[in-house]
Amino acid sequence: xxxxxxxxxxxxxxxxxxxxxxxxxxxxxxxxxxxxxxxxxxxxxxxxxxxxxxxxxxxxxxxxxxxxxxxxxxxxxxxxxxxxxxxxxxxxxxxxxxxxxxxxxxxxxxxxxx
Amino acid sequence: xxxxxxxxxxxxxxxxxxxxxxxxxxxxxxxxxxxxxxxxxxxxxxxxxxxxxxxxxxxxxxxxxxxxxxxxxxxxxxxxxxxxxxxxxxxxxxxxxxxxxxxxxxxxxxx
Numbered sequence: 001x002x003x004x005x006x007x008x009x010x011x012x013x014x015x016x017x018x019x020x021x022x023x024x025x026x027x028x029x030x031x032x033x034x035x036x037x038x039x040x041x042x043x044x045x046x047x048x049x050x051x052x053x054x055x056x057x058x059x060x061x062x063x064x065x066x067x068x069x070x071x072x073x074x075x076x077x078x079x080x081x082x083x084x085x086x087x088x089x090x091x092x093x094x095x096x097x098x099x100x101x102x103x104x105x106x107x108x109x110x111x112x113x114x
Numbered sequence: 115x116x117x118x119x120x121x122x123x124x125x126x127x128x129x130x131x132x133x134x135x136x137x138x139x140x141x142x143x144x145x146x147x148x149x150x151x152x153x154x155x156x157x158x159x160x161x162x163x164x165x166x167x168x169x170x171x172x173x174x175x176x177x178x179x180x181x182x183x184x185x186x187x188x189x190x191x192x193x194x195x196x197x198x199x200x201x202x203x204x205x206x207x208x209x210x211x212x213x214x215x216x217x218x219x220x221x222x223x224x225x
């Protein structure tokens with residue numbers, strides 16, 4: 001099992017450009033999450049999904065959109081990138097029940113917006 | 115609302131020293147509590163967890179006890195190694211959907 005994978009690992013964007021980050025998991029997990037990690041602020045939840053075809057807003061959703069068309073994939077889109085979106089983005093997934101609600105994380109995508 | 119407070123870092127220790135990283139939480143009811151570790155350049159990995167009061171989570175020599183009376187989940191290790199250098203996150207889950215993280219504590223261990 002590859003677990004949770006993220007594509008790409010690094011990206012540099014200019015202000016106003018768009019991009020999509022891909023998260024894939026092969027554990028048949030129902031729940032998937034997108035976080036951003038900034039210095040001194042821990043991880044903040046952007047959007048999440050409790051199943052295929054569903055999405056919900058987290059703590060900091062503005063400027064981002066998501067889609068969950070397939071159970072194994074969760075896409076995070078930036079329509080018009082801003083320097084404030086420079087961050088490290090992590091995807092995570094978990095089962096519906098069991099594991100005490102443990103989330104499994106991907107390796108991260110480092111995004112720089114200039 | 116639900117929240118997690120961790121001690122600020124960095125925590126700097128010599129190899130074989132005793133480690134404590136404090137974590138306290140605010141939540142209604144009985145949340146599950148977690149410690150995650152992030153090694154340089156990597157994602158977060160679950161280190162240990164506790165799902166009810168007085169439970170002790172343990173892994174790789176690390177321990178934490180769920181203390182409902184003090185709303186705490188402090189991380190301890192008796193003898194740290196250089197390879198333990200990482201950022202440690204305390205987290206709680208109160209409802210079925212989300213984890214709430216503390217801001218993280220960087221541990222640096224020197225030989």
